[in-house]
Amino acid sequence: YWLHRNLETYSQNIAxxxxxSRQITAQQFSFGSKSESYAWIAVFxxxxxRGLWQMYHYELQYDEAWTYNHFVxxxxxxxxxxxxxxxxxxxxxxxxxxxxxxxxxYSLRLPVWIxxxxxxxxxxxxxxxxxxxxxxxxxxxxxxxxxAILFYSMYARGYIFQISFSLIALL
Numbered sequence: 001y002w003l004h005r006n007l008e009t010y011s012q013n014i015a016x017x018x019x020x021s022r023q024i025t026a027q028q029f030s031f032g033s034k035s036e037s038y039a040w041i042a043v044f045x046x047x048x049x050r051g052l053w054q055m056y057h058y059e060l061q062y063d064e065a066w067t068y069n070h071f072v073x074x075x076x077x078x079x080x081x082x083x084x085x086x087x088x089x090x091x092x093x094x095x096x097x098x099x100x101x102x103x104x105x106y107s108l109r110l111p112v113w114i115x116x117x118x119x120x121x122x123x124x125x126x127x128x129x130x131x132x133x134x135x136x137x138x139x140x141x142x143x144x145x146x147x148a149i150l151f152y153s154m155y156a157r158g159y160i161f162q163i164s165f166s167l168i169a170l171l
Contacts, residue, residue, distance in 0.1 A: 047144040064156040087158030116153020
């Protein structure tokens with residue numbers, strides 16, 4: 001009864017949040033010149049395609065399979081409340097992605113691949129804010145080719161989300 005009574009207020013709050021999020025996102029994804037957009041597309045496409053190639057060529061590792069068996073396969077509720085889970089955010093997303101009719105290694109790795117793309121974009125926004133787009137593109141190229149980012153944006157663990165949230169805190 002209480003939820004139904006306040007449904008209109010909740011709906012307005014959610015609509016306002018989504019509208020403001022859309023505005024902020026549009027501001028951050030705007031490019032100042034064609035050179036900037038082409039350079040960003042080149043670096044970002046390389047990173048995205050390399051991640052897909054790695055997902056295809058590398059089989060699941062022990063930790064990934066263990067995470068699936070103990071958390072992801074049990075559903076989102078167990079993934080969210082299990083006391084022994086140190087990658088709660090990842091396992092929650094992975095349990096939702098497990099419903100997608102894909103091979104297991106893709107549904108397990110897709111959340112971290114998307115997390116890697118988000119992490120790269122957050123890094124680009126952060127560097128561009130302080131040093132301009134040219135340094136941001138160069139820094140993005142170095143960042144997305146660093147071993148930690150390549151590793152954590154492919155293997156099904158939650159560390160890429162920790163890096164992403166650290167970048168959000170810096171923004």
